[in-house]
Amino acid sequence: MLSKGRAAVNRIGLGLILGGVLLTATPAGAGILDASWTAPTTNSDGSPLTDLASYRLYYGTSATPCPGASFSQFASPTPSPPANQSVTARLTGLSAGTLYNVSVTAVDASGSESACATPLASAVARIDFAASPTGTVSFGSVSVGSFADRVFTVSNTGGGTVSGNVSASAPFRIVSGSPFSLAGLGATQAVTVRFTPTTSATATTNVGFVADGDTLSRVLTGTGTDTTAPTVTITAPTSGPTYITSTTPLTLGGTASDNVGVTQVTWTNSQGASGTATGTTSWTASGIALLVGTNGLTVTARDAAGNTKTVSLTVTLSGTAAFTDDPVVAQSTPVKAVHLIEARAAIDSVRAVHGLPTVGWTDPALTQGITPVKAVHLTELRTALNQAYQAASRALPTYTDATVVTRVTVITAVQLNELRTAVHALQ
Numbered sequence: 001m002l003s004k005g006r007a008a009v010n011r012i013g014l015g016l017i018l019g020g021v022l023l024t025a026t027p028a029g030a031g032i033l034d035a036s037w038t039a040p041t042t043n044s045d046g047s048p049l050t051d052l053a054s055y056r057l058y059y060g061t062s063a064t065p066c067p068g069a070s071f072s073q074f075a076s077p078t079p080s081p082p083a084n085q086s087v088t089a090r091l092t093g094l095s096a097g098t099l100y101n102v103s104v105t106a107v108d109a110s111g112s113e114s115a116c117a118t119p120l121a122s123a124v125a126r127i128d129f130a131a132s133p134t135g136t137v138s139f140g141s142v143s144v145g146s147f148a149d150r151v152f153t154v155s156n157t158g159g160g161t162v163s164g165n166v167s168a169s170a171p172f173r174i175v176s177g178s179p180f181s182l183a184g185l186g187a188t189q190a191v192t193v194r195f196t197p198t199t200s201a202t203a204t205t206n207v208g209f210v211a212d213g214d215t216l217s218r219v220l221t222g223t224g225t226d227t228t229a230p231t232v233t234i235t236a237p238t239s240g241p242t243y244i245t246s247t248t249p250l251t252l253g254g255t256a257s258d259n260v261g262v263t264q265v266t267w268t269n270s271q272g273a274s275g276t277a278t279g280t281t282s283w284t285a286s287g288i289a290l291l292v293g294t295n296g297l298t299v300t301a302r303d304a305a306g307n308t309k310t311v312s313l314t315v316t317l318s319g320t321a322a323f324t325d326d327p328v329v330a331q332s333t334p335v336k337a338v339h340l341i342e343a344r345a346a347i348d349s350v351r352a353v354h355g356l357p358t359v360g361w362t363d364p365a366l367t368q369g370i371t372p373v374k375a376v377h378l379t380e381l382r383t384a385l386n387q388a389y390q391a392a393s394r395a396l397p398t399y400t401d402a403t404v405v406t407r408v409t410v411i412t413a414v415q416l417n418e419l420r421t422a423v424h425a426l427q
Contacts, residue, residue, distance in 0.1 A: 067116060142223070201224055267285045
């Protein structure tokens with residue numbers, strides 16, 4: 001019986017052997033210590049020990065943890081220990097990475113406790129599992145909408161069974177290996193972490209391995225890249241490549257999409273104007289001022305990464321030409337350079353409406369009182385206008401003096417009025 005006095009401690013010979021190894025440079029949760037000692041066999045009076053009930057393993061960071069409030073109690077394997085019996089026990093709930101002093105006492109069936117064994121044993125508390133790799137894990141550059149995986153290995157470093165789970169925050173997630181249960185020293189399990197970027201940016205977070213109250217953290221980093229251009233379409237006033245109208249301003253409408261998201265839709269007019277549409281996935285651009293003739297409209301969709309996509313629509317604005325001296329009066333109104341200049345501009349306009357290029361006119365800079373009016377000027381006007389009628393699938397106009405002869409045919413008021421009437425008919 002240990003109740004005969006604490007002097008028996010000198011004959012118990014508990015000889016503590018403790019060991020621990022720090023598995024991470026940073027204290028992480030609850031650590032463990034494994035302790036072993038030789039069981040006592042006799043009472044202080046030399047009689048055989050027959051009622052050994054348990055051991056108390058005292059621990060702490062102070063120099064004298066025993067006796068004290070912090071201890072764990074372990075049942076004795078037998079009330080009558082044989083000679084040289086080794087007893088082992090594990091302390092849990094410690095602060096990993098911290099140095100602890102430990103001592104043991106024996107307790108009999110009646111609750112009497114021996115004195116603290118000396119000398120004290122010291123060791124650093126460790127955790128009972130590990131995770132590798134240990135440094136920052138980079139997933140590199142990953143396209144938005146795609147993913148990359150990295151594999152960690154969690155292992156049992158303390159024996160017994162270690163159970164836990166792994167977690168990470170978006171855009172990272174655990175796709176396999178969690179929860180885990182590792183039975184036996186050295187048992188391992190693979191844990192797969194996936195990076196799925198949703199934006200063109202660098203993401204950094206921690207992956208946490210938690211088991212038996214311990215936590216190990218590893219830094220995860222990855223960069224999302226977006227090289228996919230948006231799509232954009234024009235659906236109104238037409239989905240075709242060209243459009244003819246006689247009214248201005250014009251309203252465009254359409255759709256746009258992107259693997260991440262469209263941030264802006266803008267438009268430009270080859271005649272010099274530009275603006276920003278309302279909406280993105282469904283957009284509207286209103287108030288687009290058109291000039292008579294060809295207006296090249298370009299719509300651009302842009303995403304957050306700066307990727308762009310454009311679509312174009314050629315809009316031709318037709319108009320009713322206004323002529324000086326309308327009508328030209330025979331034998332009263334002299335034919336002027338301005339009459340020919342206006343006719344050229346009107347014919348170029350109707351040609352543009354029907355998809356024809358402008359004309360390279362002879363004497364493009366007509367100057368009143370300087371540039372003489374020639375037969376070739378009339379011939380060019382008729383030819384250019386006839387081409388516009390053909391493009392419109394219309395019957396050609398008829399002209400007085402159908403055959404124009406250089407130095408013979410004189411441009412008259414009748415001929416100018418015929419041209420003007422034919423232009424109006426095609427507008």
